[in-house]
Amino acid sequence: MKTVSVCFLLGVVMVATAAAADVNGKWSGSFTPENGNNGTAYLVLKQSGTTITGTAGPDESQQWPIQTGKIQGDKVSVVVKSTGDGTVYKCEVVLAGEHLQGDCAVAQTDGQSLKAKLDLTRVK
Template sequence: MISRLLLPLVMLLAGVAFFAADVTGTWQGDYHTREGGTIPTTLTLKVDGSNLTGALKSGKGPEQPIENGTVNGDEISFVITYTGEGGSRKVNYTGKLEGDQLKLVGQAEGRPRKIELTLSRKPS
C-alpha cells in the first residue's frame, strides 16, 4: 500500500529534475581583474526549450551575442566570439544556476587562465 502512494511522488520528483532552469532575464555582476579592478558585466538570456540565446556586455565594450547556447537542467553553456585588433578569439562559458545566482566560468581558446563570474538576477 505504501509503495503505491510513494511511487507517484517519486515519479513527480524525478520529473522535476529534467526541466530546464529558468535563466531567462537579465543578470548583473562584476568581473574582478587580476589587477584588482572590477568591470561591470551584464548578461541577457532567453531560454526556448534547451536552446539559449542572448548577449553579454562587459564594461564599455559592445554587446556580444552568445552562440551555441544550451540549457540542461540547472546548467548552461555558450560561446562568445570577441573580435579586436589582434583578430578574434572564442571564449567557452559554462555555468550553473544556484538560487538567484548564476555562476559562470569562461575559458578562452588557447589560454590557460579561466574567467570566473557570479551574476545576480536583475529584478524586473
C-alpha cells in the same frame, strides 16, 4: 505497488523541477580573470526549452551574440565570440537562487588563454 507508484511520481516531479530552471532575462556581475584584472559582465539570456540564446559582453552597451547555449537542470553553458577581436568565451555556470556562478575559459586570437570566474545576479 503503491510504493513503486509513489517513487515514480516523485521521480517525475524531481525531473520536472530540475528542468524548470528559468534563466530568462538580464544578468549583471563580475568577471574575474586569474590574472587579477577584474571586470564586469552583462548577459541577456533567452531560454526556449534547453536552448539558450541572447547576448553577452562587459556591459549593457557592448554585447556579442551567444553562438551556442544550453541549459540542463541548473547548469548553463554558453559560447560567445567577441565581434571586436574574435576572443572566444566558453562559460559554464550554475543557477543558485538569483545567482549564476561558474567559470569561463577565454581563448584569445593570439593563442593566449586564461580562466576567469563569473558571478552574476539577475537584474530586476
